[in-house]
Amino acid sequence: MDLRLVAPFALAAALVPGAARAADVFPLAEVRPGMEGTGRTVFEGTRVEEFSVRILGVLENAVGPKRSVILARLEGGPLERTGVISGMSGSPVFIDGRLVGAVAYAFPFGKEPIAGLTPITEMIEATRVETPRAASARFPAPPLSAPLDREAVAAAIRRPSRAIVSGGLSGGTAPPGLAGAALTPLALPLSFSGFDPATFEWAREVFAAAGFAPVLGSAASAEALGPLPDLEPGAAVGVSLIEGDLDLSVTGTITHIDQDRVYAFGHPFYNLGPTQFPMKKAYVYSIFPSLQISWKIAAALDPVGTVDQDRTTAIAGRLGATPRLIPVSVTLRSHRGGERQFRFRIVEDELFTPVLAYVSLLSVLQGHERAFGSATMRLDARLELAGGRRVRVQDVFAAQQPAQQAAALVAGPLALLVGNEFEKVAVKGLEVTVDAEEENRTATIVRAWVDSGKLKPGSRATLKVHLRTHRGDLVTQELPLLIPESASPGTYTLLVADAATVNAMEQREMQQPFEPRDLGQLLRALNGLRAGNRLYAQLTRPDEGAIVAGEYLPSLPGSVLSVLRSSDQGANVVPIRTTEVWSAELATDHALSGARRLTLTVGR
Numbered sequence: 001m002d003l004r005l006v007a008p009f010a011l012a013a014a015l016v017p018g019a020a021r022a023a024d025v026f027p028l029a030e031v032r033p034g035m036e037g038t039g040r041t042v043f044e045g046t047r048v049e050e051f052s053v054r055i056l057g058v059l060e061n062a063v064g065p066k067r068s069v070i071l072a073r074l075e076g077g078p079l080e081r082t083g084v085i086s087g088m089s090g091s092p093v094f095i096d097g098r099l100v101g102a103v104a105y106a107f108p109f110g111k112e113p114i115a116g117l118t119p120i121t122e123m124i125e126a127t128r129v130e131t132p133r134a135a136s137a138r139f140p141a142p143p144l145s146a147p148l149d150r151e152a153v154a155a156a157i158r159r160p161s162r163a164i165v166s167g168g169l170s171g172g173t174a175p176p177g178l179a180g181a182a183l184t185p186l187a188l189p190l191s192f193s194g195f196d197p198a199t200f201e202w203a204r205e206v207f208a209a210a211g212f213a214p215v216l217g218s219a220a221s222a223e224a225l226g227p228l229p230d231l232e233p234g235a236a237v238g239v240s241l242i243e244g245d246l247d248l249s250v251t252g253t254i255t256h257i258d259q260d261r262v263y264a265f266g267h268p269f270y271n272l273g274p275t276q277f278p279m280k281k282a283y284v285y286s287i288f289p290s291l292q293i294s295w296k297i298a299a300a301l302d303p304v305g306t307v308d309q310d311r312t313t314a315i316a317g318r319l320g321a322t323p324r325l326i327p328v329s330v331t332l333r334s335h336r337g338g339e340r341q342f343r344f345r346i347v348e349d350e351l352f353t354p355v356l357a358y359v360s361l362l363s364v365l366q367g368h369e370r371a372f373g374s375a376t377m378r379l380d381a382r383l384e385l386a387g388g389r390r391v392r393v394q395d396v397f398a399a400q401q402p403a404q405q406a407a408a409l410v411a412g413p414l415a416l417l418v419g420n421e422f423e424k425v426a427v428k429g430l431e432v433t434v435d436a437e438e439e440n441r442t443a444t445i446v447r448a449w450v451d452s453g454k455l456k457p458g459s460r461a462t463l464k465v466h467l468r469t470h471r472g473d474l475v476t477q478e479l480p481l482l483i484p485e486s487a488s489p490g491t492y493t494l495l496v497a498d499a500a501t502v503n504a505m506e507q508r509e510m511q512q513p514f515e516p517r518d519l520g521q522l523l524r525a526l527n528g529l530r531a532g533n534r535l536y537a538q539l540t541r542p543d544e545g546a547i548v549a550g551e552y553l554p555s556l557p558g559s560v561l562s563v564l565r566s567s568d569q570g571a572n573v574v575p576i577r578t579t580e581v582w583s584a585e586l587a588t589d590h591a592l593s594g595a596r597r598l599t600l601t602v603g604r
Contacts, residue, residue: 026098028119031070033057039103040234041091041253042284042296043077048234051076053093056114067313069183070101070117079113082289086213087296089186090253090264090314092233093117099233102255102314104266105183108292116183118266118313120256127263127309127316129274146514148525149503150395150532154408156415160354161206185267187213189295193247195359196367203359210270212250213295228281228302231319233257236282237264238300239307239315241352243278243325244344246360249300251282252315260319262305270351272310276323277347279305326353328430330364335437340368348427350418358411361432365403374440376591377402378533380433381410385417386426391526396533398441398591406434413526422519443467443475445535445594448496450481455602458485463537465496469590479537479584487541487581489604495538497595499530502538535586539600543579 035055040048056071072093074084084106091103102123105116144152190212192200197216204214231237235254242248256263262279269275280300288295307317325345332340342364346356369375376398383391391413397405410432417425446468452461460482467475481494495502516522530536 024098025120026095026100028058028068028070028100028121031055031058031095031100035095037072037093037095037100039074039091039093041085041088041103042234042236044284044286046229046235046281046283048232049077051079053095055095059116067122068119069105070119072115072117074103074113074115078287078289082287082294083110083113084115084186085287085294085296086187087189087236087251087284087298088115088253089188090237090255090266092120092253092255099256102253102264102266104186106186106293107183120263123255123263123266123314123316126311126313129309144514145503145507146510146512147503147506148514148529149507150409150499150529152514153412153416153526153529154405156412157354157358157408159419160351160415161358185211187211187293187295188250188252188265188269189298190214190248190250191217191299193217193299194245195248195363198366199359199363202362206355213293215295215297217297217299225283225301228283231257231262231281231304236284236296236298237262238280238282238298239269240278240280240300240303240347242344242346242356242360244328245342246344246363247300248356248360249280251284251296251298251300255314257319260305261316262319263314263316265315266313268312269307269310269315271312272349272351275307275310275315275349277307277310277317277349278303278322278325279307279317279319324348326427326430328357328360329432330361331431331433332364332368333433333435334369335435335439348418353418353427354411354415357414357430358407361410362403362407365406365434365436369403369436369438374398374438375402376437376439376441377406378435379406379409382431383413383417384428384430386428389523391417391523393526393529395529395531396441396591416522416526420516420519420522422516422522425519440470441590442470443588443590443592445496445498445592445596446474448494448596448598450494450598450600452481455483455600456604457483457487457489457602459483463494463496463584465535465596467588467590467592475588475590477535477586477588479535479586481537481539481584482582483539483602484581487602489602490541492539492541492581492600492602493578494598494600495536495540495595496598497536498592499532499534499536500593501595502536503530531587532591533588535588535592537584537586538580539582540578540580 033055037053039051039053043049052075054073056073059069059071088103093100099120101117101119103115104118107114190207192214200216207214231254233254233256236251237254238249238251240249252265254262254264255266281302281304282298282300285297288297303322305317305319306321306323307315309316326348327345330342346353378396381393393409393413395409445465447466449464450461451464455461463479463481465477467477469475
């Protein structure tokens with residue numbers, strides 16, 4: 001860490017009036033009703049202002065065992081007309097010049113500015129631990145079908161999305177001790193900048209259910225506002241989730257600075273435990289008064305450090321170095337002309353990274369292409385991981401709202417990888433290219449035939465397929481068909497189908513979920529996803545075989561099958577009655593549907 005960067009903040013904290021050290025803490029045991037104190041927060045701009053605090057009492061064990069809340073009435077500034085303000089989370093309160101706690105709770109729809117304070121001792125104690133969160137400690141992967149298909153991968157984004165909704169500290173999920181009284185953690189203003197309104201509405205429902213206060217705003221220009229003052233207790237602080245052409249951040253208040261250690265909020269951001277989120281100086285434009293809960297209209301600007309702890313009573317971090325973010329590049333090419341590029345960075349977190357990737361890509365696509373009606377999007381996404389490992393996903397979407405399908409197919413692999421149970425995955429970058437046109441590029445497989453004479457081992461033929469487009473045009477596709485030299489004479493089945501049909505057939509055959517044994521197998525499955533615009537052909541013949549732990553073992557003697565069924569692998573052995581002898585695939589310009597099955601005879 002650069003001490004030249006930390007030193008000015010540490011010195012500023014030491015010189016600020018009321019900046020508490022360990023000896024300047026007002027003990028919770030000495031707090032009595034009727035005591036008066038002073039709070040500090042920013043109502044506008046960057047100037048820290050004082051407000052009056054009158055203690056009403058202490059609610060012991062209010063939010064959990066040995067977790068107390070100090071009840072207080074706030075006065076001064078705009079509080080009389082706004083009530084307790086969202087964005088005041090962390091505002092320090094002093095009694096006799098000693099720090100007692102931080103504004104953290106309020107009564108929604110309250111007529112008076114009565115707040116709940118989190119004791120500073122509980123904030124410091126809860127954030128002492130600095131161990132990193134183990135991979136997949138919170139979010140185990142859902143069951144998936146084998147083989148893995150794009151629908152299951154895209155649906156993986158639902159897991160972190162639902163976890164965000166169910167895991168937040170919103171009023172609806174307040175602890176029983178507070179739910180009856182409606183005293184809830186202050187919602188954190190969550191500012192969306194660069195997002196289209198339709199995407200914002202989806203995101204607003206998700207994040208509001210988790211206890212945030214989502215607002216559609218615009219990012220501030222650091223150059224226009226000039227240099228912001230150093231952080232101090234009572235100053236506005238931002239926690240950034242996305243930065244760049246799109247911006248997403250929350251705003252709260254600094255409670256205490258101890259050298260380079262910073263404490264804020266007085267309640268969790270999300271209670272993630274160890275985190276690596278950018279800590280930023282923030283600017284408050286104004287207060288938006290509301291009958292439910294007023295909030296600060298603010299923007300997070302200059303990065304000053306890293307938030308490394310997110311606990312039930314506070315967030316905490318260090319001034320100095322900022323965390324590494326995942327760079328995302330999106331290239332959108334439209335058939336209407338022109339190419340647009342978007343660059344932004346998102347935080348690396350097991351829960352939030354997939355959701356942020358989904359909502360940002362969806363916003364880019366819906367903000368610049370039609371959201372309804374006929375449209376086709378060709379997706380090419382490259383996900384680079386540490387250690388030289390990569391995932392590439394390509395597909396075509398030509399149904400209603402293709403932007404949602406494309407965004408989900410990018411975010412789904414991220415959800416599976418960052419939440420895998422084998423090892424921690426470091427995401428180095430994400431590159432997405434989308435070609436969009438306002439036309440429905442779909443086609444149906446209507447006929448298939450083999451154009452050849454007699455088939456025999458080693459012979460070659462041409463497989464021809466007729467596709468009928470949505471406009472009724474007939475398109476002919478050709479694939480070279482090779483009968484292997486090892487093929488025995490007899491009857492064979494040739495399946496010509498779209499990806500969904502082939503996947504469904506193999507899933508019925510395997511009769512078991514997709515359970516990768518290691519990260520390598522998961523990567524191979526993701527890289528091997530069948531695409532909706534590709535034509536698949538498989539030539540099979542009747543034969544005995546088995547699928548063992550997800551691996552195909554065709555043409556097995558009956559004695560081997562008996563041994564496998566009686567071994568430790570018994571539960572993972574699925575007998576199969578056919579063996580694939582040849583397969584091929586062909587990319588097309590359309591999203592395909594349908595299937596045709598042919599019976600071929602191979603002679604001598």
